[in-house]
Amino acid sequence: MKDANNRRSYDEIKEAARKRSAAVSAAGRDIGEIPDIVNPKRKNACRRDLMRFLKTYFPQKFKLSWSEDHKIVIRKIEEAVLRGGLFALAMPRASGKTTICERAAIWATVYAHRRFVALIGAAEDAARQLLDEIKMEIECNDLLLQDFPEVCYPVRKINGINNRCNGQTYNGVRTRITWVDDEIVFPTIDGAVTSGTVIQVRGITGHIRGMKAAVASGESLRPDLVLIDDPQTDESAASPEQNRKRLRILSGTILGLAGPGVKIAGVMPCTVIRTGDMADEILNRDRHPEWNGERRKLLIAFPNNMELWEQYSEIRADSFKKYGNAELSLQFYDDHRSEMDAGAVVAWPDRYESDERSGIQHAMNLFFRDKDTFFSEYQNEPLPDDDGESEKITIQSVWDRMNNRKRGTVPEEAEHLVAFVDVQGKLLYYVVCAFADNFTGYVIDYGAYPGQKRRYFSLNDANPTFETLYPNAGLEGRIYSALSDLTDSLLSRVFPRDDGAEMYIEKCVVDSAWGESTKTVYQFCRQSPFSRLLMPSKGKGITAAQKPYSEYRREPGVKLGFNWRIFRVKGRQSVRLFEYDTNFWKSFLRQRLFTAIGDPGSLTIFGSDEEALRLFAEHLSSETPTATSGGGRRVDVWKLIPGRENHFLDGVVGCLAAASVCGCDLQFEGKHTGSDRIRRDRFKLESTPSADRIVPRGRIIPHGRIVPRR
Numbered sequence: 001m002k003d004a005n006n007r008r009s010y011d012e013i014k015e016a017a018r019k020r021s022a023a024v025s026a027a028g029r030d031i032g033e034i035p036d037i038v039n040p041k042r043k044n045a046c047r048r049d050l051m052r053f054l055k056t057y058f059p060q061k062f063k064l065s066w067s068e069d070h071k072i073v074i075r076k077i078e079e080a081v082l083r084g085g086l087f088a089l090a091m092p093r094a095s096g097k098t099t100i101c102e103r104a105a106i107w108a109t110v111y112a113h114r115r116f117v118a119l120i121g122a123a124e125d126a127a128r129q130l131l132d133e134i135k136m137e138i139e140c141n142d143l144l145l146q147d148f149p150e151v152c153y154p155v156r157k158i159n160g161i162n163n164r165c166n167g168q169t170y171n172g173v174r175t176r177i178t179w180v181d182d183e184i185v186f187p188t189i190d191g192a193v194t195s196g197t198v199i200q201v202r203g204i205t206g207h208i209r210g211m212k213a214a215v216a217s218g219e220s221l222r223p224d225l226v227l228i229d230d231p232q233t234d235e236s237a238a239s240p241e242q243n244r245k246r247l248r249i250l251s252g253t254i255l256g257l258a259g260p261g262v263k264i265a266g267v268m269p270c271t272v273i274r275t276g277d278m279a280d281e282i283l284n285r286d287r288h289p290e291w292n293g294e295r296r297k298l299l300i301a302f303p304n305n306m307e308l309w310e311q312y313s314e315i316r317a318d319s320f321k322k323y324g325n326a327e328l329s330l331q332f333y334d335d336h337r338s339e340m341d342a343g344a345v346v347a348w349p350d351r352y353e354s355d356e357r358s359g360i361q362h363a364m365n366l367f368f369r370d371k372d373t374f375f376s377e378y379q380n381e382p383l384p385d386d387d388g389e390s391e392k393i394t395i396q397s398v399w400d401r402m403n404n405r406k407r408g409t410v411p412e413e414a415e416h417l418v419a420f421v422d423v424q425g426k427l428l429y430y431v432v433c434a435f436a437d438n439f440t441g442y443v444i445d446y447g448a449y450p451g452q453k454r455r456y457f458s459l460n461d462a463n464p465t466f467e468t469l470y471p472n473a474g475l476e477g478r479i480y481s482a483l484s485d486l487t488d489s490l491l492s493r494v495f496p497r498d499d500g501a502e503m504y505i506e507k508c509v510v511d512s513a514w515g516e517s518t519k520t521v522y523q524f525c526r527q528s529p530f531s532r533l534l535m536p537s538k539g540k541g542i543t544a545a546q547k548p549y550s551e552y553r554r555e556p557g558v559k560l561g562f563n564w565r566i567f568r569v570k571g572r573q574s575v576r577l578f579e580y581d582t583n584f585w586k587s588f589l590r591q592r593l594f595t596a597i598g599d600p601g602s603l604t605i606f607g608s609d610e611e612a613l614r615l616f617a618e619h620l621s622s623e624t625p626t627a628t629s630g631g632g633r634r635v636d637v638w639k640l641i642p643g644r645e646n647h648f649l650d651g652v653v654g655c656l657a658a659a660s661v662c663g664c665d666l667q668f669e670g671k672h673t674g675s676d677r678i679r680r681d682r683f684k685l686e687s688t689p690s691a692d693r694i695v696p697r698g699r700i701i702p703h704g705r706i707v708p709r710r
Contacts, residue, residue: 084263239643304343420654431651
């Protein structure tokens, strides 16, 4: 009994010690009373005034006076946060747009205007830098601590040791604070409207869909403010595919984060890197009016006397070379300032360096330092990539060629129908064009095989592919089967012409230059039931230093034409290869695209929906020419823009060359009447299976000819 009593006494001692330890530990975890607000009047004055909030609580960040651009931008952000809606802003580099947006996120959360902020960057590391800035202000800004102690005081009590978050309590209740690299959750404090407010970060191409958070009240929060900071990189801005992907994420995934029935607030500070990039697209109010885009410039108007500024630039360069400073140019500017400043208007007059006199001088120094960078990063109007003599094919210039015709229909004046098939390892790309004898052309159809069932795709993300359709075949077998299936459909297809006639494809050119496909294409073109219509082809970019086809000697068995030739392949006498100068025909295509619609030799494209034609337009604008000279000739050498795809460009170029084989000529001036067409089509039939076709009316006609309706 005594032993038992002794054991109970020992247990009691242990329990008492445990309770004392727990009490000490709990006391250490509890943050105690939240300090009172130091200046309620100051806090309330900034509640719905973002500009005042920025100047009041971050005086070290915003020392200079606001420019008119700043005032416009801040009011737009304020409106987006308070009332919902979207706002995209492109301001000159180092104008403080990101700094403003970071502090605007603090303003939105500490006043509980918004409960869940999603920070989206070009990559997750970039978004984390935004969060680091916000965390630094909440943790270290004494003014914020004074007026927002319910948020800042518990953070201070962590003392930089994030492990303390899990155990932190307020009056014995867990604050549930989170303070990690990619997320912060404001402490849950009884009576505080900011309790459980969330800020999370993501990269724009990362896992964004379904962002949400649960709070202590049981409520499930979803983002109601999205801050998207410079969501593109130099690499993505140069790639239409990546631009398109980011735009799709922005308009779909990101703007749908708030869920049904909730008006999300979205703010996107950005920089236009290249014409047509994601930022340039979003800022276009005609295309995306919902984003209320603002594009601000550093230099609103250039000075009148640019000759003086050119002289100043030379003096400045000499001054740095001789003395390592800008003293000579400063003296020149002081002596001629009124004349040099005349006509110039700068957006932020107070923005200039210690060795400069004015905002105008600062802007002009940036201009002379690097004009490309100046127009891109400070004016948000990037210069074209190619400022040479050649007119550049752009997405817009392709869109401008749409003729509102239905897909697959042939204009009455067209006499020839040709197709080109571009062979790749996963897909076949094809283009069908109709041509008049004078080379007036019409793109009447294009696509991929297997069909992708979506408007926009790339070779990398294609689905389905050859492997999907022919899982038991090797690469050569897949290509052969795909060519067979595509040409069966394409070459037996009837294309209606406006006058009621029915047309079939006259020539179908198949690219044989891709990797391991050469032998397979040769074999297919020889063995196909449509062998009479098929031509294996190879594009050859002839430079100014090389001999053009016009200087080739005519040899037996070789047919020379307008920058092309057809010849028997050495070692494969059964194969007649169609070889053409891709540099010439790409320049020829550019001429056709810039020939006025309605003039002989112009090229137009079916349809009226720009977005439906976007992929095709991107392919046609995927290469740029560089003028070269040699041997008394001037030749444009075409090169693919990095990150772009050009398969439909190859298709149209191949169709143009094939049309030349069929007899099209820019110099043709004759006109065929309807009876002429019929008479030309009634030639002696050749009874070869590959050439004949049974049409719905039961008449056998040769391929590539017109069947007039009676």
